[in-house]
Amino acid sequence: MTEVPPEGLTISAAAEMSGLSVDTLRYYEKEGLTLHRPGRSPSGQRRYTEQNVAWLGTLVMLRKTGMPIRDIKRFVELYRVEGSEADRLAILQAHRQHVLDDLDEVQTHLAAINRKIDYYNTAVMQGK
Amino acid sequence: MTEVPPEGLTISAAAEMSGLSVDTLRYYEKEGLTLHRPGRSPSGQRRYTEQNVAWLGTLVMLRKTGMPIRDIKRFVELYRVEGSEADRLAILQAHRQHVLDDLDEVQTHLAAINRKIDYYNTAVMQGK
């Protein structure tokens, strides 16, 4: 599906695939959010493997659902601790609940938006 | 339902009712997000009417669904323009679409979170 050559992708290619910016990729790495740091070409440029890019997808998933950088960092660090699977699972489950609560709140407010739109449509716009 | 005495609520009471902080209330007012500025007591303290508090609810609705302060300001300003109902409606409808797109994206990522949780549950945690 995704085609990552064996020598790896440049940072700009990885950025494009992940939907993040080049600067954000370097920033995430600096913050310790990478599961494995990408390798380097002989001249020192980053080379992203399929695995590297896959993890970027995880980062996008967590960020887009509102997990702060700080919390993602803690999550990643658990991957370096042996036998921490239960802890990682707990974090994911807690985050899942967080997302569900968030969705619920937004949907409630969305209903209010819909009511306001209806109000404009029926009570205000009939004279048009 | 809500009980606002005729002389109005203090800022701390309005804060509690709206779920916003006292500082945020003053900040919103400074930024021009209020539909009507709250009145003042003889000594200069803000007094929030039922109408004032109701508008705070609208502000919360828009903020919690991700509308930036800047956009809310534009929306409020339309209330001061006569015959701008169609424009206000358009803004609400555009925002509604924005919220729907957002919800969609979050739900997609939520599905990925669920898959990751399932992975931990089935493939990793069975030994415990």
Add this chain to the structure above:
DNA sequence: ATGAACCTTGGAGCGCGCTCCAGGTCAAGC
């Protein structure tokens, strides 16, 4: 009448998540 609680203003400060910049290296193409 003393002190606590609450309010006022203007403005500074802050946490977050990037985003941008300067100055430099390197590889490829003309």
Add this chain to the structure above:
DNA sequence: GCTTGACCTGGAGCGCGCTCCAAGGTTCAT
């Protein structure tokens, strides 16, 4: 050989949305 362009690093800067602070006024309970 030279230019172009993508990459590197460390660090500064920024937009957002509050949040807090200082200095002062008022109100109220004991």
